[in-house]
Amino acid sequence: MPPPEPVQQVKYRRDSALNTLVDSVPYAGFLGIVFERHGDELTAVLPYDAKLIGNPVLPALHGGVIASFLEVTAIIELSWAMLWDELESGRLTPEQMAASLPRLPKTIDFTVDYLRTGLPRDGYARARVNRSGRRYASVHVEAWQDNRARLFAQATGHFLMPQRGNG
Amino acid sequence: MAENTPQEFINALPFAGALGMRLEQIGDGRAQISMGWDPRFVGDPATGVIHGGAVSALMDTCSGAAVMSYPGALTTATIDLRIDYMRAATPGQRITARAECYHVTRRVAFVRATAHDEDSDNPVATASGAFTFDRREAP
Numbered sequence: 001m002p003p004p005e006p007v008q009q010v011k012y013r014r015d016s017a018l019n020t021l022v023d024s025v026p027y028a029g030f031l032g033i034v035f036e037r038h039g040d041e042l043t044a045v046l047p048y049d050a051k052l053i054g055n056p057v058l059p060a061l062h063g064g065v066i067a068s069f070l071e072v073t074a075i076i077e078l079s080w081a082m083l084w085d086e087l088e089s090g091r092l093t094p095e096q097m098a099a100s101l102p103r104l105p106k107t108i109d110f111t112v113d114y115l116r117t118g119l120p121r122d123g124y125a126r127a128r129v130n131r132s133g134r135r136y137a138s139v140h141v142e143a144w145q146d147n148r149a150r151l152f153a154q155a156t157g158h159f160l161m162p163q164r165g166n167g
Numbered sequence: 168m169a170e171n172t173p174q175e176f177i178n179a180l181p182f183a184g185a186l187g188m189r190l191e192q193i194g195d196g197r198a199q200i201s202m203g204w205d206p207r208f209v210g211d212p213a214t215g216v217i218h219g220g221a222v223s224a225l226m227d228t229c230s231g232a233a234v235m236s237y238p239g240a241l242t243t244a245t246i247d248l249r250i251d252y253m254r255a256a257t258p259g260q261r262i263t264a265r266a267e268c269y270h271v272t273r274r275v276a277f278v279r280a281t282a283h284d285e286d287s288d289n290p291v292a293t294a295s296g297a298f299t300f301d302r303r304e305a306p
Contacts (some may be wrong), residue, residue: 002208023211024212025209025211025218026206026208026209026210026212026218027207027208027209027210027217027218027220027221029207030207030208031220031292047294051181051182051184051185052181052182052185053180053181053182054180054181054182054183054228055180055244056179056180056181060244061182062180062181062182062183062224062227062228063224063227063228063231063244063248064182064183064186064220064221064223064224064225064226064227064228065182065224065256067220067223067224067227067248067250068218068220068223068224069220069222070220071218071219071220071223072218072220075210084263094238101212103211103213104210104211104213106252106254106255107219107250108251108252109249109250109251109252110223110247110249110250111247111249111250111253112223112245112247112248112249114244114245114246114247114248117244118274145257
């Protein structure tokens with residue numbers, strides 16, 4: 001059995017691939033969304049910013065910000081899940097990925113439940129790929145602020161997977 | 168907020184301003200709002216297509232505006248909103264959303280909306296949603 005891969009090398013590969021993926025989406029940067037990673041688990045973070053407010057009287061996050069945050073989280077999670085095996089097996093390197101960005105899944109439909117007012121503070125979201133076929137995928141996303149158990153929004157979306165020719 | 172002019176309604180929403188939304192028509196439970204193409208709103212750099220989330224934000228704002236323009240409306244908030252993406256919006260083109268609040272109960276408003284780019288015959292997306300509805304007491 002070959003010796004285990006040095007931990008720095010594993011982290012470098014995963015983090016640089018994730019950064020390449022997230023940095024490739026301009027709208028995620030516009031909203032200020034960043035991703036934290038533990039192994040293959042991703043948590044999206046939406047740091048509070050005054051421009052994200054919809055109702056300045058309450059004040060509350062704009063419903064469109066919440067929908068955008070959930071959809072960005074779903075697409076990044078789905079892409080990450082799609083690339084993970086190739087990255088871990090070495091068939092795809094972060095350098096190859098940066099040179100030729102992977103095509104992203106396309107949203108077919110997206111339904112958001114607004115459960116509570118989005119407060120003027122940081123938000124967090126995690127997505128779960130419930131079904132991922134060759135062509136279609138179904139993803140569920142949950143978002144919270146102060147308490148993980150008190151969701152302020154959730155969403156389900158369906159996506160068309162990019163056709164990946166020679167991998 | 169219902170007392171303000173239509174563009175003031177949009178200007179009062181910081182995120183609508185951040186996306187450069189322009190209110191074009193409003194009244195009687197209907198609204199039309201547009202958003203210009205901007206490289207910062209792109210979802211997939213390989214195509215230059217605007218991110219679905221930005222289209223959602225436009226649809227949500229337009230739907231909320233339609234509810235607020237319904238006679239007697241006081242406040243509203245989105246309960247749920249579903250967006251169906253028919254096709255990619257053409258990069259560089261303005262996206263226009265039209266929303267109609269087609270039914271209200273004492274507490275709930277029902278809205279449908281469509282969005283198109285400069286090809287107004289082929290929608291980019293459609294939406295339907297339920298919104299909270301608070302109305303002014305009858306005098």
